Amino acid sequence: MSTTGKEPEAVILEAARKVFIINGYEGSSMQMIADEAGMNKALLHYYFRNKDRLFEAIFIEAFGKMAPRLHQIIVSDRSFEEKIRGFVDEYISTLIEIPEIPLFIMHELRRNPERIIKLVSSSGIDPRKVAGLIKEEMKQGGIREIDPYQLLINLLSLCIFPFAARPIIEGFIFEGDARRFDAFLQQRKKEVADFILNAIKK
Amino acid sequence: MSTTGKEPEAVILEAARKVFIINGYEGSSMQMIADEAGMNKALLHYYFRNKDRLFEAIFIEAFGKMAPRLHQIIVSDRSFEEKIRGFVDEYISTLIEIPEIPLFIMHELRRNPERIIKLVSSSGIDPRKVAGLIKEEMKQGGIREIDPYQLLINLLSLCIFPFAARPIIEGFIFEGDARRFDAFLQQRKKEVADFILNAIKK
DNA sequence: GTCTATATTGTGATAGAC
């Protein structure tokens, strides 16, 4: 009860989020989460039966932050160029806020791909419709027509990859200088949109 | 000794490769590797002192398959277009053979970023030189000049991301149909090269 | 609800027989 100030459930979830998203399922222990939450291991089991259930709550939440935005922009009634620019800008901005999420999702999805089925079916997104929509717009927009799936993956690749590969890029290309990498990401919003729009121009 | 038929060391390494690359460091146990190798746990410790050393052998090998190819093509004396086409084609072809490597490297590098420093310094690749080379070629090649780092990351993103995100893409976009995904990858070699070259054309 | 204590299993690693 209490005045909804800091229910243990919320505290646990916040701690679990931090620990799981950084270390992954196998790299995280209930003890780590308990420490982060400032309480006892047993309490985690009291509120969330076991590690799996606690993890699932975090994973679904993280997945939900990534998938639906894409769909929303694609099916809006803006112009094609505005859709591309809008998506790239919003997506990269979001990822700057939660940069660990892409790699987290990719890794955990690889560990347990069956989970996708549940999530996809519950998301209500029909990839065929999205592809059809893109194809339609390419015809009308005076744009070089390419496979809509390739375009879709290109869009996602250019937005997401730098975050998933951050340690490599930051270490390898920017010599470990985080500020250069951040500046790179800010500039990237415009750069990626331009890149895509140029690539599909006739 | 023996006639180099199947030295235990090689058998262990092959087993460790399979297990580590799929499950990651924390997701793998010495028992799993021993089972895969068809021998006893203790033997793994006999040949490779501990789990860390065994893992390091696998990680360095995997990393070595990804990084140097890029450099080799970039510094060759082919034309700019040929470099792009050559790199994309060879890189995607390689990744089709070893599709789990990108995610493996990304995840493990996140877990222990310090490891990069050692590897980068020993690879002899100077990112500044590579960027300078790209910049020079853009001037000569009659190409729209963009930040060479952005171009480099775009190149890598478009090649690597589909492999790292395979379960998501295959499940989410291709409805779990692996054959459609494979066809998609084959087509992608040409598609990505065209996409990039169009994007940087004046 | 929240803690301590504990049961149980799995892990990396080593000792020692052969």
Place this chain on the structure above:
DNA sequence: GTCTATCACAATATAGAC
């Protein structure tokens, strides 16, 4: 070199006091 047996410890999870 290769095995069995075992140690020391960390993990998930539960029982039970308060």
